[in-house]
Amino acid sequence: MDTIPNREPFIQPLHPDWYRPYVAALDMLRLDVVHPVVSGNKWYKLKHNLQHAIEEGYKSVLTFGGAYSNHLVAAAAAAKQYGLRSIGIVRGTYAQKSITPTLQDCVAYGMELQFVSREEYAMKEEGDYLLQLSQQFDLPYIIPEGGANENGRIGCEEIASFIDDKYTHICLAVGTGTSFCGVANALPADTSVYGYAPMKGGDYLNEIIDIYLEADKRANKKIYADWHFGGFGKWTDELIGFMNEFYRTNEIPLDMVYTGKMMAGIQQQLQQQVFPADARILCIHTGGLQGNVSIQQSLIY
Numbered sequence: 001m002d003t004i005p006n007r008e009p010f011i012q013p014l015h016p017d018w019y020r021p022y023v024a025a026l027d028m029l030r031l032d033v034v035h036p037v038v039s040g041n042k043w044y045k046l047k048h049n050l051q052h053a054i055e056e057g058y059k060s061v062l063t064f065g066g067a068y069s070n071h072l073v074a075a076a077a078a079a080k081q082y083g084l085r086s087i088g089i090v091r092g093t094y095a096q097k098s099i100t101p102t103l104q105d106c107v108a109y110g111m112e113l114q115f116v117s118r119e120e121y122a123m124k125e126e127g128d129y130l131l132q133l134s135q136q137f138d139l140p141y142i143i144p145e146g147g148a149n150e151n152g153r154i155g156c157e158e159i160a161s162f163i164d165d166k167y168t169h170i171c172l173a174v175g176t177g178t179s180f181c182g183v184a185n186a187l188p189a190d191t192s193v194y195g196y197a198p199m200k201g202g203d204y205l206n207e208i209i210d211i212y213l214e215a216d217k218r219a220n221k222k223i224y225a226d227w228h229f230g231g232f233g234k235w236t237d238e239l240i241g242f243m244n245e246f247y248r249t250n251e252i253p254l255d256m257v258y259t260g261k262m263m264a265g266i267q268q269q270l271q272q273q274v275f276p277a278d279a280r281i282l283c284i285h286t287g288g289l290q291g292n293v294s295i296q297q298s299l300i301y
């Protein structure tokens with residue numbers, strides 16, 4: 001297996017046709033190039049967790065995800081690189097019947113999968129349930145769904161080290177908001193950080209700003225939830241058309257769950273002049289391209 005990162009992140013300017021005349025600059029931080037599977041933000045959320053697990057003497061890690069989870073497959077691959085055994089608790093016993101390409105990759109990286117009902121999965125943060133799993137699997141280090149913990153947020157602070165202070169606005173997709181918080185906490189307080197939620201009703205994520213951001217970092221931070229295209233993991237022909245058009249103009253592949261929706265939202269915000277004309281925007285490509293397999297035949301990349 002490739003080592004992680006197998007390529008260092010870099011900043012790629014978008015084609016001026018894409019953002020002119022609305023703002024001064026719009027670039028993309030390509031975290032997706034870090035690894036084909038442990039891509040984008042997942043590597044940063046996991047890195048600190050796995051290092052911590054090793055320092056504490058754990059031999060295995062256990063984590064949670066759905067049948068299409070970028071986090072689960074990233075955890076499987078990263079654990080393998082660190083020489084840790086991995087266990088994945090998968091939401092939905094139906095998933096066992098026709099195992100998805102994502103889960104096949106998990107197994108290929110040596111992850112042991114346990115399929116549980118939605119009811120059981122819903123207990124994934126309850127102490128008693130975690131204790132039971134811990135005993136069943138011989139005391140693994142447990143990482144919450146999406147790598148959403150303190151070590152995940154700390155790991156994401158490293159993403160800010162690729163961002164220089166010429167940027168006035170940083171944009172990134174949010175799921176749990178772990179990456180958003182890590183990045184926002186590590187940037188200067190006056191930098192605007194905008195999150196884009198890909199699920200219906202994602203407005204609730206604005207709560208994390210008050211919970212996890214340092215008090216002096218809460219200004220100019222906002223999570224938008226208008227571009228879910230029907231809900232988490234759902235897509236429309238319009239979205240796919242947008243992703244193909246974006247690739248034609250910028251030669252950057254987007255994923256359909258997170259980054260495609262974010263860039264579609266940003267395009268609309270540019271036209272609505274949400275950003276001042278002198279804004280210098282950096283969008284973060286958080287990866288997730290492995291999740292495009294189900295729409296591969298509709299994409300030009």
Ligand SMILES: *Cc1c(COP(=O)(O)O)cnc(C)c1O
Nearest residue numbers: 175176177178179258286287288
């Ligand atoms: C997981 C994921 C996110 C969400 O990250 P959080 O830290 O949970 O907010 C964003 N983009 C991509 C491509 C992802 O795979």
